[in-house]
Amino acid sequence: METDTITIDKLIDIVSRGGYVRTGVDVFNKKGVLLIEKNISIRSINPLLVIKKYGVYDIPINLSNSGGVWDESGKPISFTTEKNEDSSIDGPFGSENLEKKIKEINAQKKEAAEKYIRAKKSIVKVISDIKKSGGEFEVAPVEETVTDILNFIAQNNSAFFYLSKEIFSYDDYLYNHSVNTCTIGTAILIQFNEKFGEIINNYLSTISVEALDAQGAPASMSFIYYLPEELHDIALGYFLHDLGKVLIPAEILNKKGNRTQSEFELIKKHSFEKGIQILEKNNLKNPFLSNTVGYHHSRLFQDEKGCYPNDKHPIELPPYVKICKLADIYDAMTSKRCYKEAQNPVGVVTEIFRKYANKDRILQFILRSFIKIVGIYPPGSVLYLKNGQMAYVLDSQGPILIPFTDPAGSVLKSKSDPIDMNEGLVNDVEMGIDRRRPLKSPVEAYDFLPSYLKSAVQ
């Protein structure tokens, strides 16, 4: 392929004097985003200025594929290949940084996998103890497991995305669901607590100490900020929230067809009756635990259907219980069960958001924390840019993406650098994420990926 290079400044000069350029080859920036299509004739300097802004200083022209540069009278301009001095400028991620980032993510995944296995062993033991004794289990090791999860999530709140979701049996479902609800719920809880902490601090800083003494801290806010030991008790509640199910016959829990009314009534008891009984048998009287176990299927707004028990008005339900309910629904919907397939996480987030948005203010805060944690693009998934290119999600924060196809879906020949979507340049229409096209989960995306990204997924 005969490709010459012309500097962007020279092209801007030619086009500003009425000339035009056709590259004859698709031109990508270092991050793999398509900037110029091969068959388009550029007759205005604006796209060239944008391209320069993106750090592309040398433009390839394929003369043998109808590419070329012409002056204002349509006469071809000959040029010799020359390199712009600035072309060595690199973005925030060189390929070295890409390797580093992939290594970091793999290390986190490994750590998460180890913690997940430990947590699963812990819940397996609890469930087998309960089955044997009819309700009693060894509490201390579970406390340790939950402390470990809480500390891990506090350091890295998207860690639960690295956790496995392969579920094949009822027992496995309950084990995985306990760990997942605990990790997702704890991540949302920490996010919520931090946001509320900020609000309380801001509020307190606006009033004088004398005024505070006179009126006290605002009751509706102060009770919402959870202290570290409370966070621990809540996380333990998330881990144990469905324990009552152990005392419900598995054939009813796993029934594939429609359940009868009496079967459904029995299942409901796993929370407010069986779950509470188990807590009492183990002398676990802490309200953070009993509220979570007893009310994690209650209403989040007054007219919500199919909830139980309904003896508390949604306003009375503590925020941490509401968080448990959202984490529980999210995990149940995105998990495969013996009677249903897993739903796409992005669709699930949208569904949950639509259902619970614009109810009460606290729920709004909880929902915001929920979206911040799970509504992001999971690492390892694949999405589409608005120009049709497919991109791999390297990190949810940003998100940081690696485009790996051209707009027609063919895999790019060279490895692209990651793009941080937080940077200003992604405001450009072409480079935005196409939110109308469904995200592919890591499992769905695997076959599309070039080999260097496959190693990042494993």
Ligand SMILES: [Fe+2]
């Ligand atoms: Fe439940």
Ligand SMILES: [Fe+2]
């Ligand atoms: Fe649950």
